[in-house]
Amino acid sequence: xxxxxxxxxxxxxxxxxxxxxxxxxxxxxxxxxxxxxxxxxxxxxxxxxxxxxxxxxxxxxxxxxxxxxxxxxxxxxxxxxxxxxxxxxxxxxxxxxxxxxxxxxxxxxxxxxxxxxxxxxxxxxxxxxxxxxxxxxxxxxxxxxxxxxxxxxxxxxxxxxxxxxxxxxxxxxxxxxxxxxxxxxxxxxxxxxxxxxxxxxxxxxxxxxxxxxxxxxxxxxxxxxxxxxxxxxxxxxxx
Amino acid sequence: xxxxxxxxxxxxxxxxxxxxxxxxxxxxxxxxxxxxxxxxxxxxxxxxxxxxxxxxxxxxxxxxxxxxxxxxxxxxxxxxxxxxxxxxxxxxxxxxxxxxxxxxxxxxxxxxxxxxxxxxxxxxxxxxxxxxxxxxxxxxxxxxxxxxxxxxxxxxxxxxxxxxxxxxxxxxxxxxxxxxxxxxxxxxxxxxxxxxxxxxxxxxxxxxxxxxxxxxxxxxxxxxxxxxxxxxxxxxxxxxxxxxxxxxxxxxxxxxxxxxxxxxxxxxxxxxxxxxxxxxxxxxxxxxxxxxxxxxxxxxxxxxxxxxxxxxxxxxxxxxxxxxxxxxxxxxxxxxxxxxxxxxxxxxxxxxxxxxxxxxxxxxxxxxxxxxxxxxxxxxxxxxxxxxxxxxxxxxxxxxxxxxxxxxxxxxxxxxxxxxxxxxxxxxxxxxxxxxxxxxxxxxxx
Ligand SMILES: Nc1ncnc2c1ncn2[C@@H]1O[C@H](COP(=O)(O)OP(=O)(O)OP(=O)(O)O)[C@@H](O)[C@H]1O
Ligand SMILES: [Mg+2]
Numbered sequence: 193x194x195x196x197x198x199x200x201x202x203x204x205x206x207x208x209x210x211x212x213x214x215x216x217x218x219x220x221x222x223x224x225x226x227x228x229x230x231x232x233x234x235x236x237x238x239x240x241x242x243x244x245x246x247x248x249x250x251x252x253x254x255x256x257x258x259x260x261x262x263x264x265x266x267x268x269x270x271x272x273x274x275x276x277x278x279x280x281x282x283x284x285x286x287x288x289x290x291x292x293x294x295x296x297x298x299x300x301x302x303x304x305x306x307x308x309x310x311x312x313x314x315x316x317x318x319x320x321x322x323x324x325x326x327x328x329x330x331x332x333x334x335x336x337x338x339x340x341x342x343x344x345x346x347x348x349x350x351x352x353x354x355x356x357x358x359x360x361x362x363x364x365x366x367x368x369x370x371x372x373x374x375x376x377x378x379x380x381x382x383x384x385x386x387x388x389x390x391x392x393x394x395x396x397x398x399x400x401x402x403x404x405x406x407x408x409x410x411x412x413x414x415x416x417x418x419x420x421x422x423x424x425x426x427x428x429x430x431x
Numbered sequence: 432x433x434x435x436x437x438x439x440x441x442x443x444x445x446x447x448x449x450x451x452x453x454x455x456x457x458x459x460x461x462x463x464x465x466x467x468x469x470x471x472x473x474x475x476x477x478x479x480x481x482x483x484x485x486x487x488x489x490x491x492x493x494x495x496x497x498x499x500x501x502x503x504x505x506x507x508x509x510x511x512x513x514x515x516x517x518x519x520x521x522x523x524x525x526x527x528x529x530x531x532x533x534x535x536x537x538x539x540x541x542x543x544x545x546x547x548x549x550x551x552x553x554x555x556x557x558x559x560x561x562x563x564x565x566x567x568x569x570x571x572x573x574x575x576x577x578x579x580x581x582x583x584x585x586x587x588x589x590x591x592x593x594x595x596x597x598x599x600x601x602x603x604x605x606x607x608x609x610x611x612x613x614x615x616x617x618x619x620x621x622x623x624x625x626x627x628x629x630x631x632x633x634x635x636x637x638x639x640x641x642x643x644x645x646x647x648x649x650x651x652x653x654x655x656x657x658x659x660x661x662x663x664x665x666x667x668x669x670x671x672x673x674x675x676x677x678x679x680x681x682x683x684x685x686x687x688x689x690x691x692x693x694x695x696x697x698x699x700x701x702x703x704x705x706x707x708x709x710x711x712x713x714x715x716x717x718x719x720x721x722x723x724x725x726x727x728x729x730x731x732x733x734x735x736x737x738x739x740x741x742x743x744x745x746x747x748x749x750x751x752x753x754x755x756x757x758x759x760x761x762x763x764x765x766x767x768x769x770x771x772x773x774x775x776x777x778x779x780x781x782x783x784x785x786x787x788x789x790x791x792x793x794x795x796x797x798x799x800x801x802x803x804x805x806x807x808x809x810x811x812x813x814x815x816x817x818x819x820x821x822x823x824x825x826x827x828x829x830x831x832x833x834x835x836x837x838x839x840x841x842x843x844x845x846x847x848x849x850x851x852x853x854x855x856x857x858x859x860x861x862x863x864x865x866x867x868x869x870x871x872x873x874x875x876x877x
Contacts, residue, residue, distance in 0.1 A: 252768050253869040272772065279868070280770025291765050291872065295440035307433040308769045315432040 198264075199366060199397055200249060201225040205258035206420075207244055218244050220420030221258070226366075226399055231392040233408040234401045235425075236417030242401040243288060243370050245417065249399060250283045250368045251275055280309045284359030286369035288401075290351040292343040298354050299339045302326040305361040322361070329357035333387060349380035356387060367391065369400045373407065385410060433766075434775065438783035441759070448787060451751040455791025455848050456798065458744040462737060462844045463799030464806075470840060471833020473730045479638040480719040482551025485517070485671040486680040487687050488718040489710060494522055494658075495616045496666035497706040503694050504670060512678045512686055515548035517541060520654040521668040524609040526647065536647045538609060540654020540667075543567065549671045555636035557582075558600045567650050569632040570600045576653065577632030578605065583644035585634050590820070592830060594636075603631040607647065611659025614666070614703055625657050641722065664703055680714040688712040741847065748848075749855035752787075756780060756859040763863045764872030773864040777857060784856030788849035795848070796841055803834040 207219040218241035226232050236242050247253040248260055251267050260267045262278065270278060279285075284305075292301050306322035307315060330339050333353035343351055352372055359367060369388070373381035389410060392398050400411065408414040415422045442448045491497050500518055507516045520540030527533040543566040547553035556579070559566045567577030585601070586594045608626040611619045619625075629649065637643055655661035674683035695707045716723060763776050771779075810832060813819045821832060863871055 247869045250768070252872075253867050276770040276772050278770070279768060285768055287768075287872075291761065291768075293437070293762055293765060295437060295444055300436070304433060304766075305769045308766060308771045308775070310432070312432050312435060319432075 197228050198225050199228045199230075199262070200399075201261045201264075202245075202248070203259045203261065205245070205248060205260070206256045207241070207248065207253075208256055217420060219248075219255070219258075222417070222420060222422045224415060224422050226397065228365075228397055229392075229395050231388070231398045231410070231412045232400070233411035233414040234399065234417060234422075235403060235405070235408055235414055238403065240417040241420060242403070242417055245422075246285075246368050246370050246399065246401050249366075250285045251278050252285070277309075280305060281362050282365050284362065284364035284367045286352070286355050286359045286367070286372050288370040288374060290343075290348075290355045292351055292354055292358075294343055297340050297342050298330060298335055298346070299326055301343070301354055302329055302357045302361055304358060309362060326357070326361065329360055333357045334383070349376045349384065352376065352384060353387075356384065360391070365397060367396055367398045369398065371401050371403070373402070373404070381407075434779045434782060437762075437779060438786050441755070441783050442786055442790070445755065445758075447751065447755055447758075448783075451748065451755065451787050451852075452791045452794065454744075454747055454751055455788060455852060456794035458741075458748075459792050459795025459844055459848050460798045460802070462741070463796055463841055464802055465733075466737065466840050466844065467799070467803055467836060468833050469730060469733050470837055471835055473726055475638075475833060476726050477716075477723060480723055481715050482554070483637045483639060483642065484715045484718055485515075485550040485673045486678075487672040487674065487684045487712065487714050488669055489672070489687065489691060489712050490669035490718070491706070491709045491711070493616070493706070493709050494668070495612050495614060495706060496520065496658075496660050496668045497710050498614070498664040498666045498703040499698055499701060499707075500667050500670060501665075503691070506690060506694065507670070507672060507687065510686065510690065512674050512683050513672055514675045515545065515673040517546040517549035517671045518651070518667045519546065519669045519671060520651055520658060520660060520666075522609060522654070522658040524607050524647075524657070526605045526607050528603060528605050535645075536607070537645050538607065538654055538658065539646055539648050540651035540658075541648055542651050543648075546671070549673045551637075552635065555582075555638075556633055557596060557636070558633045566648075567632050569602075569630045571602050572630070575630040576627070577650075578607070578629035579633045579635050579648040580605075580631060581643040581646040582634040582636045583640070584647075585631070590814070600631055600633060604628050605631070605647075607649070607657065609657045611657070613659060614664070614706065619659055625659070627653070627657060629653075639722070666703075666706070680716070684712060684714040741851075745851040745854065748851045749858070752784060752852065752855035753859045755783075756856060756863065760863045760871055763860070764868050764870075767864070767868035767871060773861075776864040777860055780856045780860040781853060784852040785849060787856075788852035791852070792845040792848040796845055799841075800836060803836065806834050807831045 202222060202224045205219050205222040208215050208217040222245060234242050234245060244253070248255050251260070254268070262282065267275065267278070293304065296304065303322055303326045306326070327339070330336055333356055335350060335353055335357070338346060338350060343354070346354065356369070356372065359369070372388070373384050376384065385407060388398055388400065400407070402408060414425045416425055504516050504518055507513050520538070522538045524536055524538045525533060526536050541552075543563040547563045553563055556563065556566065558570060565573065566579060569575050569577050582594060586596055588594055606626055606628050608624055611623065611625050613619060635643070635646065635648060649657070652661065655665055660666035672683070672687060674680065691710070691712050698704050698707065766776055766779070810821055
């Protein structure tokens with residue numbers, strides 16, 4: 193199932209944060225390449241830079257040094273509009289802390305990427321299709337009876353599922369998930385992991401950050417972030 | 432689409448947005464009420480001055496006056512731009528009424544019919560309203576020489592500002608005394624004064640305080656005699672001109688000035704030509720600028736005060752928006768991480784600001800309009816119930832509190848309010864929108 197073509201690649205990535213007078217070097221020459229259809233787990237201790245790396249992959253931040261190549265093209269060379277389209281269509285991002293819009297209900301939150309990608313008129317002309325897709329996704333993550341609820345009415349696990357549905361809305365080529373089960377109990381976590389497994393089986397490329405070894409077992413491949421560098425680690429083959 | 436839905440949700444779901452709307456509405460309300468009242472007061476005062484003098488005045492500041500006016504009056508009347516002309520004597524005198532009352536007066540000699548046509552004089556006459564031909568005939572004895580006093584010299588006002596007229600003109604006689612001047616500007620002779628008894632035939636109202644308690648109108652020929660301006664080369668001090676419909680005071684005045692320049696040149700050889708040197712032609716605003724200027728200064732001061740209040744309001748609105756946007760920085764990060772451009776984000780919050788501004792301005796203007804509609808009824812009620820009056824009508828020449836809505840003023844206030852909101856919202860939005868999505872998400876609050 194895994195076709196060998198690279199979808200995204202990082203080369204010699206450096207990223208540091210300035211905090212007052214001290215400089216925190218988070219990534220110091222990280223390398224990684226993700227193939228299409230792969231389920232890659234990024235492991236590492238807390239504070240090792242996993243989220244930072246994922247943000248760089250999704251074009252949400254810029255590296256200090258090194259390159260992020262999507263299909264062999266450096267994100268740095270993207271024009272602003274192209275970068276926005278990349279964030280809107282090419283990647284789906286599941287944040288560690290959900291980041292839903294409080295004023296929107298579940299359905300509207302899921303629809304958001306489709307709305308962002310279209311002008312008002314284009315949206316009004318062709319909204320039935322994205323609406324159908326949103327309803328399918330909501331069903332897929334098991335929230336069909338919560339579709340009109342606002343985020344504050346949902347539990348953490350339910351919010352995470354909304355965030356996943358939202359990330360999938362525009363059928364992204366690359367799904368980036370930052371500890372989607374980190375704040376959840378193991379039962380809820382397992383149900384969410386199942387969703388990812390199903391998606392991957394259907395051909396979805398997934399990069400998931402976690403510090404849970406058990407989850408890493410499900411992935412096709414795992415890398416560990418140590419001292420700002422990625423270390424490849426063979427794990428059990430997927431079933 | 433989210434650019435439309437989200438602002439609406441912010442407005443409805445966030446109490447602070449409603450506070451912002453209230454802040455805008457309150458400022459718009461106050462500005463609309465105060466500026467309408469001030470605008471109305473100034474406008475009313477200007478209108479009264481305009482009515483008092485007509486559109487244009489050919490006048491000399493000299494008490495000696497100028498001669499050869501009759502022909503000029505004829506030439507003026509022949510001009511298509513001119514609707515009416517009134518030649519007037521102006522001087523100072525004393526009046527005494529028995530041994531009880533005496534005082535200084537401004538003597539104004541007029542032809543009542545002509546003066547009524549050239550100015551708003553006719554509208555301020557009480558007992559001879561509609562019958563200016565017999566203005567100087569006292570009701571109690573038409574054969575006596577009549578005079579018309581400024582109303583404040585004769586009658587008092589009640590609390591509501593209404594004059595307490597006697598049913599018939601009161602039988603008062605006044606000795607009016609004047610120092611006649613020769614054409615050279617000298618007194619007729621040492622110790623020479625001219626004095627004559629006139630009987631009150633009517634009162635005149637202009638709504639201008641300095642006029643209504645200082646003026647006495649006499650028939651022009653009587654005034655000329657009294658002031659030594661009669662005889663062969665009769666003199667006057669001013670010619671009031673009213674222009675035809677459609678002629679602005681400024682353009683009409685320009686024409687009159689041209690005519691006067693020619694007229695004066697043609698007469699340069701005449702023996703009293705030198706008296707014409709001090710004559711100027713001015714439109715009503717310029718002629719009355721001494722009294723209008725004060726009021727205009729007050730209006731300017733008021734506008735400056737309001738600009739200051741406006742700046743404070745803009746700042747308050749700015750702070751409110753800054754708080755709202757700061758609370759919503761996370762949303763900016765979310766939207767940007769999903770591919771919304773900085774411009775999209777600006778449009779979103781700009782739309783929200785416009786919405787708040789529009790709602791606030793509409794509410795404020797509506798409130799202001801309703802308040803102004805009822806302000807006089809409200810004041811009457813306060814006056815009846817609590818004996819409170821904004822202006823003591825027995826002192827001030829104000830009837831109603833001005834409440835005529837000026838659409839341009841209202842429009843300007845509304846638009847400024849919306850701009851204040853836009854300004855307040857776009858600065859913090861721009862700060863948040865130009866960051867990278869992750870910076871915004873992590874910063875959470877600016
Ligand atoms: N905006 C920032 N400013 C300063 N330091 C930052 C910033 N973002 C991250 N860091 C620092 O960079 C390091 C890596 O952060 P990152 O969030 O990538 O870690 P992580 O591996 O995702 O940790 P966790 O497993 O706890 O989520 C941490 O030490 C963090 O304090
Ligand atoms: Mg993290």
